[in-house]
Amino acid sequence: xxxxxxxxxxxxxxxxxxxxxxxxxxxxxxxxxxxxxxxxxxxxxxxxxx
Amino acid sequence: xxxxxxxxxxxxxxxxxxxxxxxxxxxxxxxxxxxxxxxxxxxxxxxxxxxxxxxxxxxxxxxxxxxxxxxxxxxxxxxxxxxxxxxxxxxxxxxxxxxxxxxxxxxxxxxxxxxxxxxxxxxxxxxxxxxxxxxxxxxxxxxxxxxxxxxxxxxxxxxxxxxxxxxxxxxxxxxxxxxxxxxxxxxxxxxxxxxxxxxxxxxxxxxxxxxxxxxxxxxxxxxxxxxxxxxxxxxxxxxxxxxxxxxxxxxxxxxxxxxxxxxxxxxxxxxxxxxxxxxxxxxxxxxxxxxxxxxxxxxxxxxxxxxxxxxxxxxxxxxxxxxxxxxxxxxxxxxxxxxxxxxxxxxxxxxxxxxxxxxxxxxxxxxxxxxxxxxxxxxxxxxxxxxxxxxxxxxxxxxxxxxxxxxxxxxxxxxxxxxxxxxxxxxxxxxxxxxxxxxxxxxxxxxxxxxxxxxxxxxxxxxxxxxxxxxxxxxxxxxxxxxxxxxxxxx
Numbered sequence: 001x002x003x004x005x006x007x008x009x010x011x012x013x014x015x016x017x018x019x020x021x022x023x024x025x026x027x028x029x030x031x032x033x034x035x036x037x038x039x040x041x042x043x044x045x046x047x048x049x050x
Numbered sequence: 051x052x053x054x055x056x057x058x059x060x061x062x063x064x065x066x067x068x069x070x071x072x073x074x075x076x077x078x079x080x081x082x083x084x085x086x087x088x089x090x091x092x093x094x095x096x097x098x099x100x101x102x103x104x105x106x107x108x109x110x111x112x113x114x115x116x117x118x119x120x121x122x123x124x125x126x127x128x129x130x131x132x133x134x135x136x137x138x139x140x141x142x143x144x145x146x147x148x149x150x151x152x153x154x155x156x157x158x159x160x161x162x163x164x165x166x167x168x169x170x171x172x173x174x175x176x177x178x179x180x181x182x183x184x185x186x187x188x189x190x191x192x193x194x195x196x197x198x199x200x201x202x203x204x205x206x207x208x209x210x211x212x213x214x215x216x217x218x219x220x221x222x223x224x225x226x227x228x229x230x231x232x233x234x235x236x237x238x239x240x241x242x243x244x245x246x247x248x249x250x251x252x253x254x255x256x257x258x259x260x261x262x263x264x265x266x267x268x269x270x271x272x273x274x275x276x277x278x279x280x281x282x283x284x285x286x287x288x289x290x291x292x293x294x295x296x297x298x299x300x301x302x303x304x305x306x307x308x309x310x311x312x313x314x315x316x317x318x319x320x321x322x323x324x325x326x327x328x329x330x331x332x333x334x335x336x337x338x339x340x341x342x343x344x345x346x347x348x349x350x351x352x353x354x355x356x357x358x359x360x361x362x363x364x365x366x367x368x369x370x371x372x373x374x375x376x377x378x379x380x381x382x383x384x385x386x387x388x389x390x391x392x393x394x395x396x397x398x399x400x401x402x403x404x405x406x407x408x409x410x411x412x413x414x415x416x417x418x419x420x421x422x423x424x425x426x427x428x429x430x431x432x433x434x435x436x437x438x439x440x441x442x443x444x445x446x447x448x449x450x451x452x453x454x455x456x457x458x459x460x461x462x463x464x465x466x467x468x469x470x471x472x473x474x475x476x477x478x479x480x481x482x483x484x485x486x487x488x489x490x491x492x493x494x495x496x497x498x499x500x501x502x503x504x505x506x507x508x509x510x511x512x513x514x515x516x517x518x519x520x521x522x523x524x525x526x527x528x529x530x531x532x533x534x535x536x537x538x539x540x541x
Contacts, residue, residue, distance in 0.1 A: 010297040014290060016511075024482065024512035033514035037485050041469050041518075044487050044506055045540045048437055048466035050459060 052078045052450045055144060055162040057128040057345070059084030059112055061092070061432065062403030063168030065439035065541060068532055071121050073447040080120075081160065085127040085149040087111060089530055090198050093432065094523050096240045098201035099335070100248040101209060102476045105198045110531060119532055125150035127343075128169065129157070131359060133396045134350035142398065164446045167366045167401040168439060171340030173197075174229075180312030181228045181336060191312050192228070192334040195241055204335055208248060211333050215254035221332040224317065226263035228336030230308025230424035233273045234431065235264055238337050239292075240472035243484075245335075246299045247474040255300075262296065262303040263319065263329065263336075265424050267416060269293050269303060272470075273426030275413045277488050278500040279509050285500060288486075291509050295484060304329065306416070308424045309336065324419035340404060340427070342366070358395055365407035369394060375410035382410060384464030384494045390457035391442050397456070400442045403435030412492060433468050434491060436541035437461050464492035467506055473519035483515030 005011050016024075023029050054074070056067045059082050071080040088109040097103040116123035126146040135141045143161045148154055173196050175182030175189060183189045193204035211221055225242040227235060242262050249255040262269075270276050270288030277288045296303055306322035316330045342364020349355045360366055374386035386409040393399040401407075408428045416425045430438075438461040445457035467489035475481030486509040493501030500507075529539040 009293070009302060013293040013297040015294055015298050027479070027513070030513040030517075033510060033512055034517050037510065037514055037518050040487055040506070040508060042540075044467035044469065044489055045433075047489060047506070048433075050441065050461065050465060 052163040053081060053161065054078065054164045054166070054446055054450070055081045055083065055160055056166045056168055057083050057144065058166075058168035058170055058403075058405065059086060059089060060168065060170045060403065060435075062170075062405075062435035062439035063166065064089060064530060065436045066166050066168060066402060066443040067116075067121055068119065068536070069440050070443040070447055071119050072537065073443070074450065076120065078450055079122060081122040081124060081162075082112075082116060083124045083126050083128050083144070083146050083160065084112070085125065087113065087125055087150050088198070089115070091523065091527050091530065092196075095195045095198055095201040096237065096244055097476075098198055099193075099195040099204040099208070099241060100244045101205040102244075105202055108527075109198050110527070115530075115532055124148070124158075124160070126153075126158070128345050130346040130348055131165070131399070132348050132350075133165075133359070133399060136350060136352065140350075163398060164450065165399045166439075166442055166446070167345070167399070167405045168403050169343045169345065169405045171404045172343045172364070173338045174341045175338040177231075177339045177341075178229045178309055178312060178336075181309070181338060189312065191314050192336050194338070195237060195335060196337070207333060208245065212249065212252045212254055215249075215257045216252070218257070220257045220259070222330055223258055223260040224263055224329060224331035224334040224336070225260070226304075226336060227265045227307075227426075228309050228312070229339040230265045230320075230422060231427055232265055232337050232339045233427040233429050234337050234340075235266060235272050235426060236429070236470050236472065238262065238264070238335070239272075241335055242301060243295070243299065243472060243474045246301065260299075260301045261329065261331075262301055263307050263309065263317070264303065264305050265307060265426055266305055267322070267413065267425065268305060269296065271413055271426060273411075273413055273429045274488065274491060275493055275501070277486075277502055277507050278504065279507055280504055281509070285504065288509065295511070306424055308418070308422050310422075312336070320418055320420065320422055320424070322416055322418050322424050342405070359393065359399070361407035363407065366399075366401035366405055367393060367395075368401050368406045370407065370409040372407070372409055379414045384462075384490070384492045386410065387462050387464050387492050389460035389462040390445060391438055391461060392445075392457055400446065402438035402442050402461075404430045406430070406438075429468075430463070432470075433541060434461070434463055434466055437466055440541055462492075464490050464494060466490060471515050471519045471522065473516045475516060478517065478520075479513070481516030481519075482511065482513060483519050484509065484511050485515035485518055
């Protein structure tokens, strides 16, 4: 699909490159990300309870 | 023996009831009044709406869960609150009208010592002509994913249109907010990505034009005034993050829009600059605005005192600073937001989740030159509403046990975070998701340069978020069923 349309909405927006797209589906990297997201959310939950 | 009555059995009400019963034990009564026989994990309705989950995957019957927990369950809707009793009796009570349990239509009174309003919203489809059926229900032109049954209908319509596309027809999809004062943009945000994914799976994406229409000033506002995140060495606006997601998927968007009329094949909308437009569609999922469910309140002499307990939008007044709205956006403060969620007039009444009246918007109020308000209203769903339910249950339990005579726990949205995971796909290796967190929900520009803690506010895209979403789905349903270890799963 063509993403860049000059003078249209899509012409002014960053889109991911090949490496970023690879990382999004790289299982090893995503396992690390999974742990990271869970850690972030856990900290968020702990900070939110009063 | 004290009796705690909870009106509403959704995320916040069910959380409050479950913890209150656990902490109060058999010495005190916990009663849940909810018109629904099923508990619904609403975030997963999105997957029902594209046929990836069934109604049974996202709901379960409440009665056996409450029976096992020792919670008195009344399948009924709350009709009125009598916080001073009546002429014959000083005892506080509510009136309820049964919707099930073989007592449909019967009216009963239910006395209480403490009352939690967790009714959630009324889905106000009729606020936009054509979006509703004129009787308060979803109209015939569009679909919704607000309830599991709505989502099933959406899925059937989606499948039918995909069949036509397989025969070569081109179709236009319109997904977003159906009114200028909607909240819950996150649901539309997640649904549009799932529709895009569904059409790709069906091999007909090239025959679809998919458009997002929103009352947000910019994409990524989400009713919380947007957010900033760290990405690629920059601190960047969530607008850039959101727009990138849309462009990557070939989705177009219309922002700052108030849909003022829905017809069979097009919507009419006004934008913030005052101009009027039309957008044609073949399939539309438009979120309705929310109001309170319409519970009335009566004084001891029987006079109507609804305006004492409720704000004009039908949401219940709590310990927020309701004068702050008039001070203007520039003067709003996190201190305006409620902490204990206790009603200022009756200290044995509380409201949680969508049922409490916010002091004002979070996003900046906007009006078109025609006087039309076009801005998102504050979200109070999901994680924050569950936290409110638990905090209020904790406070009430302490008050019942005599530990304190005022609330001991707080759940202020300016001191709590929220997480949103918008996921597409099914299975462990073919999904993707946008994971976002923010802390705090209410921005604090005195404390944080960008209004929020950049360490607690982030967004990421990938398979891991999809795993998190699956974990949340199964984890929260396990927790809601009060299965072993349910208290270990956080809100």
